[in-house]
Amino acid sequence: MSLELRKHFEELIPLTDEEFATLASYFNLRKLKKHQYLIQENEPITNIYFVTKGLLKASYIDTHGKEHIIQFAMENWWISDFQAFYTGVPSVTSIHCLEDVELYAISRNDFEKICLDNHKVEHFFRIKNSLGYVALQKRILSLLTTDARERFEQLSAQYPKLIQRVPKTIIASYLGVSRETLSRIMRKL
């Protein structure tokens, strides 16, 4: 099973070989090609995914057909339509591969089962969720208080590798500006 998966869990919780074998047995490897969809809009969502290779974007298409980027994911990030996964409503986002992708899927049932069976795993996901919550609160603050240039600088400082891998049109969409505005911002820096 995936070394990356073990390393990821062991950043927060030590696991015996046996515990990791049990945990790993709940995850299924999936491989997708660039341009494939992992999730499409308006589907029931039963899995969350841990990315071990490649890059994806989760986006929402508004009533005017405009695309808004909810999140990116690359190696060692988790991705899904979390609202659909946790609350049972159909997905509102679609998740699209920007590169060839390898990821590990775990179903809602197995996710709840492993959290119930192993307190350490539940602890892992509580901590992950709290850090995710903090990251989203920072993004809200950033959306409320900064302009596109400041948001681009924050994104570049926080995720320099992401900026290099994501096409500029999609970075522009994430920042909520046109491709031309982003080019102007990048020339000035």
Added chain:
Amino acid sequence: MSLELRKHFEELIPLTDEEFATLASYFNLRKLKKHQYLIQENEPITNIYFVTKGLLKASYIDTHGKEHIIQFAMENWWISDFQAFYTGVPSVTSIHCLEDVELYAISRNDFEKICLDNHKVEHFFRIKNSLGYVALQKRILSLLTTDARERFEQLSAQYPKLIQRVPKTIIASYLGVSRETLSRIMRKL
């Protein structure tokens, strides 16, 4: 100890009297008057708070002196500067009582201890964190895709009691519009 606190935990996890007594022993009741601050900017934050009475707002003052509302909290909601609480950086928000307030404080150390000692409590907070994450993702989507009128309608539908209790100037600040724009929106509805 607080019946509200017990009821709140038991919405997700059943607790024996003994378990609740242990849990409750980690919480301390605090009472604040309208206009008092629970948290001020640039402080170390060691507590999270469960509100049993009253209404508070968490806000951020930008470099131009403009106030941005991060969250509200009323009965049965949790509030803190979560970034400061979880990551140890000083607070970036201030939390201010809009009414007389009663709440229960638990420190970071006690919070981690009770999660470690009682798997059910750790489960409770994992679920709470995941629902909080989903709520913030919805707010981001709303900030990216809707105008002030739609945001006001969403807020009214989701939290009708909140709208009645929060002064209109502060609702306007939450929506990112002027007091006059909010009045215009409300007249039209």
